[in-house]
Amino acid sequence: MAFFSYIFYWLTRPFIKANIVSDSDLSIDSNKPINYVLVTDSLTDKLALQQACKKQGLPSPFKKLHIGEKKFNACLGVKSQRSIFCSKHRHQLKTLEQGQALLKQVENTSQDVQFVPVMICWGRAPGIEKNSANRNAKIGIKDLIADTLQASWIRKFFIVLFSGRHNFVRISKPVSLLEMVNKHGSSEDAAHKLLRVARIHFERQRIVATGPKIQNRNAMFNSLLASPALKKALQEEMKSKNISMDEAKKNAIKLLDEIAGDYNESYIRLGSRILTWLWNKIYNGIRVHNADNLRDLAQKGHEIVYVPCHRSHMDYLLLTYVIHHEGLVPPHIAAGINLNFWPAGPVFRKAGAFFIRRSFKGNKLYSAVFREYLSQLFIKGYPVKYYTEGGRSRTGRLLQPKTGMIAMTVQSMLRGVERPITLVPVYIGYEHVMEVNTYLSELKGKNKESESVFAIFKAIKNLKNYGHGDVNFGTPIHLNEVLNQHAPDWRELIDPEEVVKPSWLTPVVNIAANQIMSNINDAAVLNTVNLSALTLLTSDNHALPRTEMQDLIDLYVQLQKQVPYAENIQTPSQSASEIINEAIQLEKVQVESDEFGTIVKLDDKSAILMSYYRNNVIHLFALPAVVAGEIVHQKSTSIKAITAKINDLLPLLANEMFITLTDIEQYARDLVAFFEKQNLVVNNRGKIAVVKDDSKALSQLSLLAKIMKDTLQRYALTFNRLEQVDGIQRSELEKDCQQLAKRLLTLHDIKAPEYFDKKMISSFVSCLREHKYVEVDEAGLMHLTELGKETSEAINSLMSAEVLQSLQALG
Numbered sequence: 001m002a003f004f005s006y007i008f009y010w011l012t013r014p015f016i017k018a019n020i021v022s023d024s025d026l027s028i029d030s031n032k033p034i035n036y037v038l039v040t041d042s043l044t045d046k047l048a049l050q051q052a053c054k055k056q057g058l059p060s061p062f063k064k065l066h067i068g069e070k071k072f073n074a075c076l077g078v079k080s081q082r083s084i085f086c087s088k089h090r091h092q093l094k095t096l097e098q099g100q101a102l103l104k105q106v107e108n109t110s111q112d113v114q115f116v117p118v119m120i121c122w123g124r125a126p127g128i129e130k131n132s133a134n135r136n137a138k139i140g141i142k143d144l145i146a147d148t149l150q151a152s153w154i155r156k157f158f159i160v161l162f163s164g165r166h167n168f169v170r171i172s173k174p175v176s177l178l179e180m181v182n183k184h185g186s187s188e189d190a191a192h193k194l195l196r197v198a199r200i201h202f203e204r205q206r207i208v209a210t211g212p213k214i215q216n217r218n219a220m221f222n223s224l225l226a227s228p229a230l231k232k233a234l235q236e237e238m239k240s241k242n243i244s245m246d247e248a249k250k251n252a253i254k255l256l257d258e259i260a261g262d263y264n265e266s267y268i269r270l271g272s273r274i275l276t277w278l279w280n281k282i283y284n285g286i287r288v289h290n291a292d293n294l295r296d297l298a299q300k301g302h303e304i305v306y307v308p309c310h311r312s313h314m315d316y317l318l319l320t321y322v323i324h325h326e327g328l329v330p331p332h333i334a335a336g337i338n339l340n341f342w343p344a345g346p347v348f349r350k351a352g353a354f355f356i357r358r359s360f361k362g363n364k365l366y367s368a369v370f371r372e373y374l375s376q377l378f379i380k381g382y383p384v385k386y387y388t389e390g391g392r393s394r395t396g397r398l399l400q401p402k403t404g405m406i407a408m409t410v411q412s413m414l415r416g417v418e419r420p421i422t423l424v425p426v427y428i429g430y431e432h433v434m435e436v437n438t439y440l441s442e443l444k445g446k447n448k449e450s451e452s453v454f455a456i457f458k459a460i461k462n463l464k465n466y467g468h469g470d471v472n473f474g475t476p477i478h479l480n481e482v483l484n485q486h487a488p489d490w491r492e493l494i495d496p497e498e499v500v501k502p503s504w505l506t507p508v509v510n511i512a513a514n515q516i517m518s519n520i521n522d523a524a525v526l527n528t529v530n531l532s533a534l535t536l537l538t539s540d541n542h543a544l545p546r547t548e549m550q551d552l553i554d555l556y557v558q559l560q561k562q563v564p565y566a567e568n569i570q571t572p573s574q575s576a577s578e579i580i581n582e583a584i585q586l587e588k589v590q591v592e593s594d595e596f597g598t599i600v601k602l603d604d605k606s607a608i609l610m611s612y613y614r615n616n617v618i619h620l621f622a623l624p625a626v627v628a629g630e631i632v633h634q635k636s637t638s639i640k641a642i643t644a645k646i647n648d649l650l651p652l653l654a655n656e657m658f659i660t661l662t663d664i665e666q667y668a669r670d671l672v673a674f675f676e677k678q679n680l681v682v683n684n685r686g687k688i689a690v691v692k693d694d695s696k697a698l699s700q701l702s703l704l705a706k707i708m709k710d711t712l713q714r715y716a717l718t719f720n721r722l723e724q725v726d727g728i729q730r731s732e733l734e735k736d737c738q739q740l741a742k743r744l745l746t747l748h749d750i751k752a753p754e755y756f757d758k759k760m761i762s763s764f765v766s767c768l769r770e771h772k773y774v775e776v777d778e779a780g781l782m783h784l785t786e787l788g789k790e791t792s793e794a795i796n797s798l799m800s801a802e803v804l805q806s807l808q809a810l811g
Contacts, residue, residue, distance in 0.1 A: 017165040033067060034114045035114065036118050067109055210329060258355060307388050337358070370408075374409070388513060396613060415496055427474060432586065468527060546580060546591075646668060
């Protein structure tokens with residue numbers, strides 16, 4: 001048999017390609033016997049498994065399994081397959097007999113065997129949902145090669161022929177047969193139970209990989225129009241516009257046609273090939289983190305809603321590609337209506353995109369149609385993806401969340417969605433964002449360019465080495481748990497026919513929205529470019545000797561390893577020297593050499609562009625920078641004083657950077673202990689100071705403190721303006737702050753795109769009012785409160801003398 005399997009392996013190799021997905025830690029012991037459990041133990045399945053085993057360094061599935069003195073087949077198929085030589089009933093008996101014999105031998109010898117489930121999918125097409133319109137339709141080629149039906153040997157031939165190179169192999173963690181025997185024995189019932197659990201496991205994995213069957217688009221439209229919520233909306237449309245029901249339905253169908261996706265797995269498959277070529281051309285690699293947790297959620301039956309940050313139009317492609325290659329069904333994506341242009345729009349729609357307008361205002365029918373469509377996606381079990389920021393960040397920081405889609409998600413739960421809905425925050429990071437130049441122009445006042453086919457060709461023309469891309473799946477947010485905590489009676493409001501808007505909806509949605517943003521930031525990834533930006537942008541003239549830059553990168557990486565901002569933070573595996581070499585290769589920095597060594601620097605244009613990448617991760621170093629600033633500026637301080645300084649600034653930082661910190665004093669102690677371990681500070685009976693006569697310690701702490709320089713200057717600018725005037729209207733304050741920010745940019749050569757951002761200034765002023773830093777009198781004039789004056793003083797204490805002089809001279 002080994003000879004024939006060898007021949008078949010090489011004959012079928014051009015037609016079979018095993019695309020492997022496995023958990024990051026399979027914990028398979030190569031020294032223990034392995035029994036592979038398959039859906040079917042057909043020859044083609046074992047040939048695909050053999051490819052996977054070679055890649056993973058596992059034993060061949062064609063080798064015999066030795067347990068004591070007996071030999072067993074290394075593979076066990078849990079489902080019958082129609083065969084020329086064996087009936088379905090005979091196959092089931094043979095499988096049961098083999099399973100029971102295996103259990104008995106394990107029991108007799110006490111020799112453990114690893115029971116390794118391996119799911120093999122030939123293609124990922126979910127199939128079409130049957131309805132009255134297509135129930136009697138004839139089976140076509142797509143049905144013939146779909147791997148969702150019972151496969152005869154003839155169908156398996158066509159499946160391998162057409163889908164063999166789209167083979168998907170999912171290897172799961174092993175189960176100890178010895179432990180199973182000790183718990184359940186080796187009887188026929190135990191063998192039955194083992195096979196039944198394996199079949200359920202495989203069915204769940206199939207749904208995870210392919211998703212639920214796709215509903216015919218016209219059938220979906222008809223079912224949506226028949227829903228009570230849309231019937232009510234159609235009645236209102238008739239009355240408000242004085243039209244007939246047929247005309248109202250035509251309006252609704254037109255809107256559905258504009259909104260609805262038209263998912264086709266073949267487009268995903270083609271897109272996967274194109275994107276694999278594209279990523280290999282422009283990226284040094286795509287790094288994926290914490291995908292195991294995602295697969296666990298999907299396997300447990302959760303309705304997954306992906307809520308990523310939004311840096312670039314590339315996000316749409318990258319995240320869907322990663323999800324697909326991690327063995328999960330690609331989500332239906334909420335895309336802006338601006339992307340619905342030819343030829344991209346139709347392609348995106350086939351890949352699962354559905355389109356949403358910027359605003360629902362003034363169109364009740366559109367609002368009703370969209371809500372009903374989104375609810376239908378959840379009810380049917382399709383994963384969904386939307387961007388809570390509402391648009392791409394022009395500054396590199398997270399934007400304040402838009403809560404409309406989250407509110408509609410919660411309302412869908414109140415329609416009676418059976419599966420638990422889980423929000424999965426996703427951090428997407430790049431070492432080059434292709435739109436970064438246009439972002440800066442837009443912040444300076446240039447109008448946003450409309451998306452078009454010409455923009456696509458222009459982007460393709462400019463493709464170059466973009467370094468690495470990172471996708472990190474953050475801590476999931478279980479909406480059921482959020483509602484249980486903040487609205488315990490929510491289940492009493494479930495109504496499948498009405499759109500419910502309870503009084504608690506807005507506050508609960510706001511809590512969920514802020515948690516999403518916090519969890520995205522908690523999953524940040526340090527990479528070559530943002531680390532280079534963090535080090536060089538704080539230095540004089542944006543230049544450092546290479547040795548000093550290496551030391552600073554080492555310090556920042558160690559800081560996040562030893563006093564991590566959050567558990568999901570990812571740090572680079574390269575050394576500081578390798579990071580600098582990569583930054584040079586990516587042309588993100590320039591180098592100059594002389595007889596004393598090498599200087600790494602940024603020119604003026606690069607400096608302001610690099611601030612975008614710094615802003616991706618600035619929240620990781622915000623509080624360490626405040627602590628470093630307190631130590632440097634105060635000469636000698638204490639844990640109590642450091643904690644008080646963090647308390648003063650935390651509401652402002654939390655509003656802008658979504659920082660969550662519960663035990664401030666302990667965090668301050670951990671930071672000081674880290675600085676002490678790095679020989680940067682001394683702690684003499686509670687008095688904390690920079691190490692005396694150590695220029696390196698002072699330099700490193702000063703540069704760390706300067707990471708927050710631009711942010712604190714913006715804060716100081718607003719506080720000082722409020723102190724300089726005796727009451728000011730909000731609109732006037734925001735206008736003054738923007739003008740004064742531009743003045744500071746010129747005076748102090750500041751390289752920070754957020755200084756131009758009107759939205760950031762407006763959000764900051766809102767935060768001042770919300771947290772009682774200002775009060776508003778009857779005339780609508782804003783004044784600093786005592787808390788505001790204390791905070792202003794705390795911020796000014798961290799300013800350099802030159803900047804503080806400029807701020808106070810502006811009055």
